[in-house]
Amino acid sequence: MASLALVAMLAVPASAQDVVARIGTTPQRAAMPGVAGPFNPSPARAALGRQAFFDARLSEPAGTSCASCHHPAKAFSGNHGSRIGVPLGSRPGLLGVRNTPSALYTAYVPPLLFYQDDDAPAPTPFGGLFADGRADDVPALVRHPLLDPNEMHNRSLDAVAAKLCGAPYADGLKREFGPKALDTTAGAIAALGKTMESFLQSREMAPFSSRYDAWVQGKATFSPQELRGLKLFKNPDKGNCASCHKFNETSSNPARSMFTDYGFDAIGVPRNRALPATRDAKYFDTGLCATASANKWPDSGQWCGYFRTPSLRNVAVRERWMHNGVFTTLRDAVAFYATRSIEPERWYRKGELFDDLPERYRGNVNAATLPYNRRKGMQPALDDDEIDAIVAFLRTLTDAPWAGRQ
Amino acid sequence: MTKPPLRAALALAATAALLAGCGTTTDEASRDEHVKYAWVVLGDGGKPIARVATDYATCPNINVDDGETRMLLRAAAGSAAQRTTASAAADSKPSSFPLNTCEAALPTNAKLARVGTKFLPLPKAEPQRVLVLADTGCRLKKADNAFQSCNDAEMWPLAQIAATAAAMKPDLVLHIGDYHYRENACPADIAGCKDSPWGYGWDTWEADLFKPAEPLLAAAPWIVVRGNHEECARAGQGWFRLLDTGPYSAARSCDSPANDDAANYSAPYAVPVGGDTQVIVFDSAKAGKAALPLTDPQFIAYQKDFKTVATLAAKAKTTSLFVNHHPILGYAPIAGSAPAGGNAALLSVAAQVNPSAYYPPGIALALHGHVHDFQAINFSSNHPATFVSGNGGDNLDVALPDPFPANLPPAPGVTLDRITHSVTFGFMVMDRAGTGWTFKAYTRAGKLMATCTQSLNRIACDKVGFLAG
Numbered sequence A: 001m002a003s004l005a006l007v008a009m010l011a012v013p014a015s016a017q018d019v020v021a022r023i024g025t026t027p028q029r030a031a032m033p034g035v036a037g038p039f040n041p042s043p044a045r046a047a048l049g050r051q052a053f054f055d056a057r058l059s060e061p062a063g064t065s066c067a068s069c070h071h072p073a074k075a076f077s078g079n080h081g082s083r084i085g086v087p088l089g090s091r092p093g094l095l096g097v098r099n100t101p102s103a104l105y106t107a108y109v110p111p112l113l114f115y116q117d118d119d120a121p122a123p124t125p126f127g128g129l130f131a132d133g134r135a136d137d138v139p140a141l142v143r144h145p146l147l148d149p150n151e152m153h154n155r156s157l158d159a160v161a162a163k164l165c166g167a168p169y170a171d172g173l174k175r176e177f178g179p180k181a182l183d184t185t186a187g188a189i190a191a192l193g194k195t196m197e198s199f200l201q202s203r204e205m206a207p208f209s210s211r212y213d214a215w216v217q218g219k220a221t222f223s224p225q226e227l228r229g230l231k232l233f234k235n236p237d238k239g240n241c242a243s244c245h246k247f248n249e250t251s252s253n254p255a256r257s258m259f260t261d262y263g264f265d266a267i268g269v270p271r272n273r274a275l276p277a278t279r280d281a282k283y284f285d286t287g288l289c290a291t292a293s294a295n296k297w298p299d300s301g302q303w304c305g306y307f308r309t310p311s312l313r314n315v316a317v318r319e320r321w322m323h324n325g326v327f328t329t330l331r332d333a334v335a336f337y338a339t340r341s342i343e344p345e346r347w348y349r350k351g352e353l354f355d356d357l358p359e360r361y362r363g364n365v366n367a368a369t370l371p372y373n374r375r376k377g378m379q380p381a382l383d384d385d386e387i388d389a390i391v392a393f394l395r396t397l398t399d400a401p402w403a404g405r406q
Numbered sequence B: 001m002t003k004p005p006l007r008a009a010l011a012l013a014a015t016a017a018l019l020a021g022c023g024t025t026t027d028e029a030s031r032d033e034h035v036k037y038a039w040v041v042l043g044d045g046g047k048p049i050a051r052v053a054t055d056y057a058t059c060p061n062i063n064v065d066d067g068e069t070r071m072l073l074r075a076a077a078g079s080a081a082q083r084t085t086a087s088a089a090a091d092s093k094p095s096s097f098p099l100n101t102c103e104a105a106l107p108t109n110a111k112l113a114r115v116g117t118k119f120l121p122l123p124k125a126e127p128q129r130v131l132v133l134a135d136t137g138c139r140l141k142k143a144d145n146a147f148q149s150c151n152d153a154e155m156w157p158l159a160q161i162a163a164t165a166a167a168m169k170p171d172l173v174l175h176i177g178d179y180h181y182r183e184n185a186c187p188a189d190i191a192g193c194k195d196s197p198w199g200y201g202w203d204t205w206e207a208d209l210f211k212p213a214e215p216l217l218a219a220a221p222w223i224v225v226r227g228n229h230e231e232c233a234r235a236g237q238g239w240f241r242l243l244d245t246g247p248y249s250a251a252r253s254c255d256s257p258a259n260d261d262a263a264n265y266s267a268p269y270a271v272p273v274g275g276d277t278q279v280i281v282f283d284s285a286k287a288g289k290a291a292l293p294l295t296d297p298q299f300i301a302y303q304k305d306f307k308t309v310a311t312l313a314a315k316a317k318t319t320s321l322f323v324n325h326h327p328i329l330g331y332a333p334i335a336g337s338a339p340a341g342g343n344a345a346l347l348s349v350a351a352q353v354n355p356s357a358y359y360p361p362g363i364a365l366a367l368h369g370h371v372h373d374f375q376a377i378n379f380s381s382n383h384p385a386t387f388v389s390g391n392g393g394d395n396l397d398v399a400l401p402d403p404f405p406a407n408l409p410p411a412p413g414v415t416l417d418r419i420t421h422s423v424t425f426g427f428m429v430m431d432r433a434g435t436g437w438t439f440k441a442y443t444r445a446g447k448l449m450a451t452c453t454q455s456l457n458r459i460a461c462d463k464v465g466f467l468a469g
Helices: A004-009 A043-053 A143-147 A157-165 A170-177 A185-201 A211-216 A224-234 A288-294 A330-339 A359-364 A384-395 A400-405 B006-022 B158-167 B202-210 B214-219 B236-243 B257-263 B297-313 B344-353
Strands: A019-023 A026-029 A113-115 A124-126 B035-042 B048-054 B061-064 B067-070 B072-075 B100-105 B113-115 B129-133 B172-175 B222-224 B269-272 B277-281 B319-323 B332-334 B337-340 B363-368 B374-379 B385-389 B416-422 B426-433 B436-443 B448-455 B458-461 B465-467
Touching: A043 A170, A043 A185, A143 A157, A157 A170, A157 A185, A170 A185, A224 A384, A330 A384, B035 B113, B035 B202, B035 B214, B048 B113, B072 B236, B129 B158, B129 B385, B158 B214, B158 B426, B172 B214, B202 B236, B222 B277, B236 B257, B277 B297, B297 B319, B297 B344, B374 B436, B374 B448, B374 B458, B385 B426, B385 B458, B416 B448, B426 B448
Parallel strands: A026 A113, B035 B222, B129 B172, B172 B222, B277 B319, B319 B363, B363 B385, B416 B465
Antiparallel strands: A019 A026, A113 A124, B035 B048, B048 B100, B061 B067, B061 B113, B072 B100, B129 B426, B269 B277, B332 B337, B374 B385, B374 B416, B426 B436, B436 B448, B448 B458
16 A cells, blocks of 8 residues: 555645645645634525425435435434335335434535545544534535435436426525526536535524534533533543544533534444345445545555544434444444454454454554554453443434434 | 752751741842742753743752852843744634743762752762653633633642652653644633633743742753754753753744744754663654655655764763653554554655664664653564653543454564553553663553563563553
């Protein structure tokens, strides 16, 4: 594998002031983006975006909206009735390839960038929408599920634009974006993207109303187990979860507690053999390296197996966990971190580590970050009670509308 | 009041009685309310230098073995015009030093030194225990979105480490750089670092080092090594006022970027540790990440320094410990990739000055910080065993892999034998053991994690691989 340093060597100067170089087509920035928000989207646009989000006419055949998979009852996640870890699309029997992430807090994800702290050996990528960071913003995002044959299955953006022209909120789009906004496909898709962006910036989609948020404000208490879980979550010798799922419980700004650093990690989750695609032994979802290749990063293979660290807000409301939906309980997801390499036979068929990656990319898997740096025979960093405590803490991250549904 | 050494207690009796009789010194400059901090650093040849930070216009008197002299002004209180820093101009400010730094050279064999009622730690002829730590400050860095909870001792453990380590009664403290991390303002919404000083002035140095490390500053003289956080565009101004053991001057103050090309480098020097060991202090504050061309001014500067190291290490019958901030034959862990080796800039120079050996003959061991972990590395090739002790307070790095990859040398031509490593907060202790030293890695709370014995340029640790904290 080429060294990460190679990435830095091949960086070329860029023009924008805070862009210190470009790695392929991706900017390397002088600083990480500041904390996003609060957003104040136009209520009219947000309402239009909400209508579009719930518009089941936008699929082919009709019947599947964004909300079908990003279901409000599941904190805007879910798998559209599928029980195997990835969502059903608009056509019977056809499935997407990744577990549906929650659409909540999407507005806080920064565009894809590289950043290198002066102590770091090489620049590392952050941000971008989707688990592989391939879209920089919501207007760029929306076309992907609309056109994905396994999701909403539209044959073209022209077809989507035609549906928008006939949508009950078409007049609203024209009022917002001008009477000719829907006359062209580009105009219609742009209008859709902007309204969707406004909706995702709305308070409904970033409520910050969890018990955790109330606790930070001194308006709620944690049980001893939840408090213990919080400490274990932070403790670099124990869960060390906060090293990637960053938060700041001393901040009055809830956006500092997104429970992600928006970085990418290869954690080597087990293969989800319930997915039809995995019947093909050569099928692998390798995550970020597809984006790396598309963006012309040198040695894109070094990023195979990397997926963006998701926010843990509302994590307890998910139907399934990990990018391929392999885990059916939140507890399993936490226990996996603690015992991945200590008890590989518990997680991998025949104990074959990192079996959801081609062998040539298994060396990309992070074996350095605690607690999954342990080797077979060692004591795990977390015992069963401690795993339970972390799960208890994670349940405090559920926003008020879903508090009773986790 | 700092306790005097027991052996000097009798000699102190008369002085102490005098102080008790009149309550305080009659010299206003020497009163405790003015002398905020007092410490001792060891310079070239191990010469002890007493330093104080005082808010009084005149330097205090220092009483050494009952002889009293006035300390000399090293750096007058003041605030230089804002210089370019490592941060954006909007996130920088002039460095204010409202206290005078005063100093006095001490006799190597002084039995007692006192400023006001503060007794200063003095070097021992044969130090038995050396406390080693590095990378101790609390990170406030806007570009990283990193705001460590400096107000929470659980999240920033330097105070605990200093208390734990001071209780072990070291004879010397060896700090291997990166004392200062509070570069930018703590956002108003974060209580964890609320009201923390920031920037490169005295208030930040006090919060990041002098206050939390006070027990260690009182416990023993310090050997101070410069880290990359103390280069001129960062905390270099405080470095020269407070810690650097050479003479202070405008040219070596980091106040003006025009002098950075010289002030970012210092000539190596040796500090004897008893009659058979010496620490060779090497300033690598400005070392970059890339190998240097032969004609690069930095190459030329480090080349000269490595040649000086060779001269120092040629001292007969002496175990020489090479100490600089950036690991040379150490590792930098990378999540999802094989660890990187030593600092490429320093390696490029070391390889040219000492082909294949990297270090000159006479260097037994190397000690570093910079990587925020603990590493104890033994080589089967003839290279000095290496320690990294960079887990003193700033956010920790990820762990090195365990088992460690085969055939992954930190530099070409070096063969790894065994490595012991950890990523919990802590420090290292060197205990004299016959003609060599025993090296012990401790957690922040004082739990012993590993013990390594030295034989010439080799070490043997009682544990191998990753150590849980």
